[in-house]
Amino acid sequence: MITIPYLTAVSTYFSYGLLFAFGQLRDYSRRIFDWWSTNNLHGYAPICLAHEDFYIRRLYHRIQDCFGRPISSAPDAWVDVVERFSNDNNKTLKRTTKSTRCLNLGSYNYLGFGSYDEYCTPLVIDSLKKFSPSTCSSRVDAGTTSVHAELEECVAKYVGKPAAIVTGMGYATNSAIIPVLIGKVCFCCYLSCGDVTPKTYVLQGGLIISDSLNHTSIVNGARGSGATIRVFQHNTPAHLERVLKEQIAEGQPRTHRPWKKIMVVVEGIYSMEGEICQLPEIVSICKKYKAYVYLDEAHSIGAIGKTGRGVCELLGVDTADVDIMMGTFTKSFGSCGGYIAGSKDLIQYLKYQCPAHLYATSISTPSAQQIISAVKVILGEDGSNRGAQKLARIRENSNFFRAELQKMGFEVLGDNDSPVMPIMLYNPAKIPAFSRECLRENVAVVVVGFPATPLLLARARICISASHSREDLIKALQVISKAGDLTGIKYFPAAPKKQEEVKDTIKLD
C-alpha cells in the first residue's frame, strides 16, 4: 500500500503537466522549422507516428544518462561503470575509455553468482571447451546435449515438480508458452495410458486473469494468445474472487457459453514493488473455481525460502497445487534462460507444440552448466555449506537494509525477506537528481519512472545481493541518506535515534 503526501501528488502532476506542455511546444516549433527544410522521402509513410514516440523524444531523452549505463566488469558487489558524456543535451551519449568503480545496487545478483565463483566457473570453462559457446541448432534438431537433459531433470527436482522444459531466453519463455497453453481456441491434449500418440481436442474459449502489475512478457504472451484477458487488482485475492465469479457467471463474450479454460497468472515477487504474492489465498480460490494457476517466479526462485526454492516454500504452498511454475535463471543463478515446470503430460505437450522449443536455438551449453552448478551449490551438493550461507546472508542483508532505510524516513516498499526494495521518489525531477547524485558518490542505483511504473509513482529500485558485505551496505546507506536529504524524498518522519542505536549501526561485525 503506497502512501503519498497529498502535496507531493499535486506537485508531481504539475511537474508532468509542465514537461508535457514544453514537449508539445518543442514539437510544434520543430514542425514549423522542418516545414522550411526539404526532405527527399516524398510518398513514403513515416516509420513511427509522430505522437507515438512523444514520450521517448521529449521526456526520456532528457534524462537518458540515468538509464542504460554500460559496465565494463562482471556485475559483482562492485562494478566498473563506463563514463559517458554528451555534447547535445543528452540526445546522443558517447562512451569514454574511463570507468569508475561503483557499489552495485542495481544488478539482480541475489545470490552472488554474477562473478567468478570457485565451484561454478571452472566447470563452466570446461564445458565451454568441451561443447562450444552455442549449440547452433534448436532442441529438436541437434541442440540437445547431455547437459540439457541433466539441466531439465535438475530443475524439475529443485522446483519440486515431475518434469521441466528449459528455453534460451526468459522473456521468450512467457511470450512463447502462454499462447500455446491457452487461446481463443484451446487445444486439449490427452495421453491415455498405453497409447503413445497424444489425442488433441479443439475447444473454444480461453480466459486469462492476470494481476494488474504483471510483467510485460506475460502481457505480450497473453495478448498474443488471443484469449480474453481480464485484470484483477494487484495482490488482492478478494477482487480475484469477484472477477472469477463475474466471468464464470457471464461466460464467453458474445455467445455466453461457459469458458473452456481459465488461467490465473501471478508472479512470485513483483519486481517493481518487492511484494510477495499472496499465494495460499489465490491457490485456494483457484481450486474452488477450478481455474489453473500460472506462477512466474522470475525473481523469487533461488532468492527466498529456506533452501531457496521460491515463494511456494516460503509460504508453505504445496507445489502440486500450482499447475504451471515458470522461472528464469538470470536473477539468482547468474546465467540466462527460463524454465517451465509442471506435470509430465504438460511438459510432453509443450515439447511437441512450443515454438521456443521447436524453432529457437537451445540454451547455450556453458550457461546450462552454470545453472546446474549453481543449483548444486545452493543445495549444498558441492560439499560445502556456501549455499546455505548465501541464502542466510541475503535474508539478513535485505532485512537490515530495509529496516535502516525505513528508520531514516524513506518510503520503502516490499515485504520482509524480499531482496528488492523500491524507494519512492514520485517527482519526475527527482529521478535524475537522485541517480546522478548517487553516481557522483560511486553508488550505482537503478531509477524507474513512467511508463514502467504508474505516472505518480517513480522510484529508485535497490536490489540487495548476498555478495554485499556489511561495510558495503553501511556505505550505501550513508550515500542514499545524503542524496535523499538533497532531493527531499524522506517523506516519513525519521525514527528517533537512540544513543545505543547509533553505536550499533557504526560498529562493524
Place this chain on the structure above:
Amino acid sequence: MMYVRALPTTDVNRNTEWFTYPGVWTTYILILFFSWLLVLSIFNCSPGMAWTIVHLAHFSVTYHLFHWKKGTPFGDDQGIYNRLTWWEQIDNGKQLTRNRKFLTLVPVVLYLIASHTTDYQNPMLFLNTLAVFIMVVAKFPHMHKVRIFGINADQ
C-alpha cells in the same frame, strides 16, 4: 502532512491510468485557477474577460487532447488504441463513471462563472455558449466512437 493511499488500478492502458490516482481533480482545478491569475496579470483585463479567455483556452486545449488526438504516446502497446480518442479510452470505455462525470462538469462550471462575471453580455456569451455546447455534446455516452460527417475518422 496529509497522506493519501494510492491503490493500484486495474487499467492496463498507461495513457489513461494516471487519471485514476488521487490528486488529479485538485491539480486540474488548481491549474485552471492559476491560469486565470496568469491571464489577469498578463492582459490587465476585467476578471470576467479573464474567465472567458480561460474558458475558451480550456475548450481548445481539452477538445484537442481529449476528443481529437487518437492513440497513445507510447509505441509498445502495439497500436490497439490507435482509433480511440483519450475520452473513449478512459475507464476502459465504461460510460458514466465518476471521472467522466467530473470532466463533464468542469466546462459547465467554467461556463457559468465566465458568463456570470461578464454579466451575460454578447459577444462573450455567444462564444462561451458555443464552446460549452460542443464540449458537453462530445462527452455524451451516445457519442462513444461516433465520428460526425467522418471528421477525424481514419482512412
